[in-house]
Every structure is written in structure tokens, then in C-alpha cells.
Amino acid sequence: DAMVIQNPRYQVTQFGKPVTLSCSQTLNHNVMYWYQQKSSQAPKLLFHYYDKDFNNEADTPDNFQSRRPNTSFCFLDIRSPGLGDAAMYLCATSRETTGLNTEAFFGQGTRLTVV
Amino acid sequence: LAKTTQPISMDSYEGQEVNITCSHNNIATNDYITWYQQFPSQGPRFIIQGYKTKVTNEVASLFIPADRKSSTLSLPRVSLSDTAVYYCLVGFNNAGNMLTFGGGTRLMVKP
Numbered sequence: 641d642a643m644v645i646q647n648p649r650y651q652v653t654q655f656g657k658p659v660t661l662s663c664s665q666t667l668n669h670n671v672m673y674w675y676q677q678k679s680s681q682a683p684k685l686l687f688h689y690y691d692k693d694f695n696n697e698a699d700t701p702d703n704f705q706s707r708r709p710n711t712s713f714c715f716l717d718i719r720s721p722g723l724g725d726a727a728m729y730l731c732a733t734s735r736e737t738t739g740l741n742t743e744a745f746f747g748q749g750t751r752l753t754v755v
Numbered sequence: 756l757a758k759t760t761q762p763i764s765m766d767s768y769e770g771q772e773v774n775i776t777c778s779h780n781n782i783a784t785n786d787y788i789t790w791y792q793q794f795p796s797q798g799p800r801f802i803i804q805g806y807k808t809k810v811t812n813e814v815a816s817l818f819i820p821a822d823r824k825s826s827t828l829s830l831p832r833v834s835l836s837d838t839a840v841y842y843c844l845v846g847f848n849n850a851g852n853m854l855t856f857g858g859g860t861r862l863m864v865k866p
Contacts, residue, residue: 644798673854682842682856683799730798732854742787744854746798 643667646731646747653721653754661716661750663731671737672714673744674706675730683730689714690737718752726754759843759857766863773830775860777843780824786846788819788826793840793859802841803828830862838864 645664653659663672671690675683687696689708703725705717718725731747760778767773779788787806791799803810805817805826816829826845830837842859 675856682859685855688854728796732798734854737854738785742789742854743801743804744791744799746800749796749798751796 644747665733669733671734673732677728761860764861775828779845789844791842
């Protein structure tokens with residue numbers, strides 16, 4: 641059974657049109673992460689939540705926002721997608737961010753196309 | 756943040772043992788070393804995690820020398836399905852989050 645579920649798997653959006661990607665988890669983990677991964681590159685961390693505490697990476701553009709209304713769900717909002725935002729977006733969870741309980745579980749990803 | 760250095764790519768043949776080494780010269784005392792595997796169009800998958808000496812699970816072994824400035828992921832008897840990118844992660848970023856990926860090693864297993 642899938643433990644980290646991302647919807648949709650594929651998303652096409654228009655240049656400049658806001659888009660929301662969703663992630664849900666059944667693991668009851670404290671931490672949820674959003675990554676951006678472009679072709680042939682490593683995943684790049686955008687931000688993460690520890691419970692309700694939001695942690696933004698210093699170089700994450702303001703165009704990217706996130707919401708975590710409860711433990712199970714986390715959303716990635718791209719306010720005005722540009723062509724450079726076309727990528728695979730990965731959601732992950734972990735129990736903790738330090739020490740042993742940091743094994744991360746990733747979703748299948750949402751591939752975003754901007755036209 | 757302990758930066759990691761891995762070979763960009765490696766080739767192997769089915770049935771061989773593959774060892775991928777990761778350098779992390781400025782690893783901190785409380786840092787763990789974690790390896791992930793990623794197939795195309797899928798999210799990374801946790802393989803193994805360790806702090807020192809040797810860790811083994813059903814998939815791989817992780818060797819960490821006493822100075823902890825490097826680590827080696829060992830995959831016994833690889834098959835074609837082990838063709839993937841392997842990432843070594845160490846330490847924390849400024850927000851205290853250890854899930855910052857380095858470049859990764861692209862392993863190609865040939866028949």
C-alpha cells in the first residue's frame with residue numbers, strides 16, 4: 641500500500657497560472673518535505689514542515705509556497721509558474737529530522753509541464 | 756553541512772559486487788550517513804543508514820572507517836534492476852534537516 645501519495649502524477653499548467661500539487665501520507669510522520677528535481681539532477685529541497693513549523697530553504701523562490709493543514713496532507717503552491725519550473729516535484733516524509741529516525745519515504749512524484 | 760563527493764558514474768556487470776565510495780571530509784560528530792537509490796521517474800528509496808563501522812541489511816552493506824571521512828556502499832551480486840542513481844547523504848543543512856542530496860552516482864549494470 642502506498643504510504644506517500646502524490647496527486648496528480650502528471651500536471652500540465654499554463655505559464656503564469658497558479659497550480660497546486662498535493663501530497664498525503666499514512667505514516668503519521670512529523671516531517672514532510674517538498675523537493676524539485678529537474679532532468680539528470682539531484683532532488684533539490686524547497687522546504688519542509690516539522691509538524692506545523694515551516695522551514696524554507698534560503699534559495700527557494702517566493703513563487704513557491706506550501707501549506708500543511710494537518711499531519712496527513714501537504715500542498716505545494718506555485719503562484720506563477722514559469723517555463724523553468726517544469727520539473728518532477730517530490731514529496732517525502734520522515735519521523736524526525738535528526739538522529740536515527742530520519743529514513744525518508746518518498747512519493748512517486750508529480751511531473752509538472754508548463755506550456 | 757558536510758558536503759559529499761561521489762563518482763558521477765560507474766559501470767558494472769551482472770553478478771558482480773559493486774562498491775560506491777562517498778567522501779565527506781567535514782562530517783560532524785553527530786552526523787549519520789544515509790544512502791538512497793533512485794530509479795528514473797520515481798522518488799528516491801532509502802537503502803541503508805549508519806554511524807560507524809559496518810551496517811548490513813537485506814539489500815546492501817555500508818562500511819564506515821574509524822575517521823568517518825568516507826563511506827562505502829556495497830551492493831552484492833548486482834542485477835540489471837540495480838541500474839539506478841545512488842545518493843550519499845550526510846549531515847544537516849542550515850535548517851537542521853539532513854535530507855540534502857548531493858550529486859549522486861549513476862550505476863549502469865550491463866548483462
